[in-house]
Each structure stands twice: as structure tokens, then as C-alpha cells.
Amino acid sequence: MIRTILMLCVLALASPGLAAPLTPAQVFARQTYAVAPHIWLIAKPAVTDPPFEGNVVVIEQARGLVVVDAGGAPVSGQAVVAEIRKLTGKPVTWLVYTHYHGDHNLGAGAIRAAWPGVQIVSSTRTRENMTGPPMAYVATYAKSYGDMAAFAAARAEDAKLPQALRDGWRRTAQAGPAMVEAYSDLKPHPADLTFESRINLADEIAPVEIAYLGRANTDGDVVVWAPRQRVLAAGDIVVAPIPYAAHTFPGDWVEVLRKLKAYDFKVLVPGHGAPQTDRAYLDRLIAALERVRAQVALLAKAGVPLEEVRKRLDLEPIRKAFAGDDPWLRFVLAVVFTGDLISNAYKEARGETVVQGKG
Numbered sequence: 001m002i003r004t005i006l007m008l009c010v011l012a013l014a015s016p017g018l019a020a021p022l023t024p025a026q027v028f029a030r031q032t033y034a035v036a037p038h039i040w041l042i043a044k045p046a047v048t049d050p051p052f053e054g055n056v057v058v059i060e061q062a063r064g065l066v067v068v069d070a071g072g073a074p075v076s077g078q079a080v081v082a083e084i085r086k087l088t089g090k091p092v093t094w095l096v097y098t099h100y101h102g103d104h105n106l107g108a109g110a111i112r113a114a115w116p117g118v119q120i121v122s123s124t125r126t127r128e129n130m131t132g133p134p135m136a137y138v139a140t141y142a143k144s145y146g147d148m149a150a151f152a153a154a155r156a157e158d159a160k161l162p163q164a165l166r167d168g169w170r171r172t173a174q175a176g177p178a179m180v181e182a183y184s185d186l187k188p189h190p191a192d193l194t195f196e197s198r199i200n201l202a203d204e205i206a207p208v209e210i211a212y213l214g215r216a217n218t219d220g221d222v223v224v225w226a227p228r229q230r231v232l233a234a235g236d237i238v239v240a241p242i243p244y245a246a247h248t249f250p251g252d253w254v255e256v257l258r259k260l261k262a263y264d265f266k267v268l269v270p271g272h273g274a275p276q277t278d279r280a281y282l283d284r285l286i287a288a289l290e291r292v293r294a295q296v297a298l299l300a301k302a303g304v305p306l307e308e309v310r311k312r313l314d315l316e317p318i319r320k321a322f323a324g325d326d327p328w329l330r331f332v333l334a335v336v337f338t339g340d341l342i343s344n345a346y347k348e349a350r351g352e353t354v355v356q357g358k359g
């Protein structure tokens with residue numbers, strides 16, 4: 001009898017249909033990749049599975065490190081600290097937030113604990129967002145992910161769904177308990193120092209220029225440029241392979257993407273996803289935004305209601321461009337990109353404001 005139960009347990013663990021929960025350390029684990037001399041990317045490898053964790057870029061200056069973003073939970077920040085310590089004994093002197101979304105800054109406590117002298121810097125708007133209502137969602141983050149994990153576990157068992165979609169839900173359910181645990185004690189660390197448009201961190205080996213180029217992914221995004229290495233950290237203005245559009249300003253976003261194209265970069269590091277060495281993805285993103293903006297503007301000006309606009313848009317070229325035929329990527333694209341992009345483009349066409357922190 002005991003033997004049979006043990007066998008069932010072994011089968012359950014081996015079966016892709018049943019989810020064996022993972023620990024926070026496994027789920028939020030990071031790897032380090034060299035980007036250029038004195039510059040590294042510390043990333044969560046599985047970028048299209050929850051938790052969606054922002055990239056961290058480390059730039060080594062003569063006397064210390066400039067770190068761009070901090071990971072999205074305390075455990076994630078701890079993983080970032082461990083990876084940095086493998087690279088160098090230099091302290092983190094600057095931590096820059098690209099924007100207010102928690103997947104880029106809720107790991108900051110671990111960085112501050114490891115290097116108490118660190119100065120955190122962001123745009124003025126990002127600090128306002130992090131100290132105001134837009135950041136309030138962190139209080140219910142653990143519960144949201146608990147609900148999502150339960151939903152995901154049911155979907156993983158739904159025989160009517162395509163296998164690739166069920167596999168995506170299974171991976172989500174497997175990570176769920178770890179996300180709930182990781183998000184249970186969150187504390188934002190707003191910037192110590194803010195700026196409106198530009199700030200330079202001079203240095204002899206890796207000078208750094210931080211710039212606000214306009215509203216894009218949020219109303220306070222900044223990019224971090226290392227001109228000597230020609231590396232541009234773009235934050236979530238660029239997210240790959242599936243872009244992200246929750247709190248975006250589509251028209252301004254296109255203008256900012258054109259400004260990114262004008263940087264003479266060798267490597268562009270997106271807010272999530274793999275480093276890019278050309279402008280192909282920027283062009284794909286601009287084309288998608290312009291397509292949706294143009295179609296939505298025509299319909300919005302004709303007084304067509306938003307839900308009807310959603311039905312009438314032809315999104316297939318965008319789905320093909322970003323997700324191919326992968327059912328899971330198509331699902332993620334609808335949830336994090338096209339749905340929000342349409343509502344934000346609709347607001348833009350009608351002269352309404354996109355409220356940060358709300359859909």
C-alpha cells in the first residue's frame with residue numbers, strides 16, 4: 001500500500017499535468033550575461049512565464065557600480081545581490097529606476113541592505129508614482145497572484161485547451177505559491193534623488209547618462225545610456241519578445257521609440273527579454289503601435305464604443321509578428337499588450353487621460 005502511494009507520488013511529480021510547486025529561490029532565480037566591457041545583464045531566463053521580472057543592468061564605474069532596476073520582490077533583489085557579488089567586490093553606489101512598476105524596484109531593499117551607501121535615483125514622476133496611489137497595488141499583490149495560481153491550476157487541467165496553453169498555465173500554477181510568498185512582504189523604496197529631464201554620472205571607464213525622453217510605457221520612464229560602451233538600457237519602453245502596454249501613452253510612446261532608434265547603440269537592453277543589436281524590434285513595435293492607433297482613431301472619431309472597436313480591429317498581423325503561432329505567447333500578447341494598447345489608444349483619440357496604476 002505504502003509502495004503504491006509512493007509510486008503515485010512519483011508519477012504525479014513526473015506528470016506534466018500536475019504541478020509540483022517551486023520555491024521562491026527557484027522561481028526568482030537570475031542569471032548573469034556579459035553585455036559589453038564593464039556592463040552585465042542580470043535576468044530571469046523564462047521571460048514569458050510569470051513572474052514577469054524586470055531586467056537588471058550593472059555598469060561598473062571606477063569606484064562603484066551603477067545598477068539599473070532592482071528585481072521585483074525581496075527574494076529577487078537578494079538573487080541580484082548574489083549575482084553582483086560574483087562579478088566584483090565594488091559597492092553599488094547608484095540604483096536607477098527606469099519606472100515605477102514593482103517588477104523593477106521591489107527588490108531594492110536587498111540592494112540597500114547590502115550597500116547602505118547606495119543612492120537611489122529616478123525621474124520626479126516615478127517617485128511621485130511610487131509614493132502615491134499607482135503603487136498601492138502592492139498591498140494586494142500576493143492575493144492577486146494567489147487567485148491567479150488557483151485559476152491557472154484549473155486551466156492546466158482543461159482538456160479543451162490546446163496543449164501549449166495548458167503547459168503555460170501549468171508553469172504559472174507551479175510558480176504560484178512562490179509568488180504569493182515572495183509578494184507577501186513588499187516595501188517600495190522611492191528614490192532619494194530625482195530629476196526632471198537628464199542627469200549624468202561622470203566616470204573615467206563608464207560614464208552614464210540618464211534621460212527622460214517623454215511619456216511612453218508610463219509617464220515617468222527614463223533610459224540609461226553608457227556612451228563609451230554604446231549600451232542603452234531602455235526599461236519597459238521596450239519589452240521583448242512580447243511588448244507591454246498597461247499604462248502607456250501610445251502616441252508619445254512612438255515618438256520616444258524614434259528617439260531610441262537615434263541612439264548609436266551597439267546593444268539595447270530591454271526592460272524584459274534578450275539584448276538587441278539592431279533596430280528590427282523597435283521597428284516592429286513602432287509599426288504595431290501605429291497600426292493600432294490609426295485604426296482605433298478612425299473608429300473612436302466615428303463614435304464607435306470601445307468594446308465594438310475591439311471586435312472590429314484586425315490584430316492578426318500583430319499576433320503573427322510578436323507571437324507567431326504559439327498559443328501561450330498569443331494569450332500573453334492579448335493580456336499584456338493588445339488589450340491595453342487598444343484602450344489607451346482609444347483614450348488618446350478621445351483626448352482622455354491614461355491614469356497610472358489603472359487599466
Ligand SMILES: [Zn+2]
Nearest residue numbers: 054103236271
Ligand atoms: Zn516590467
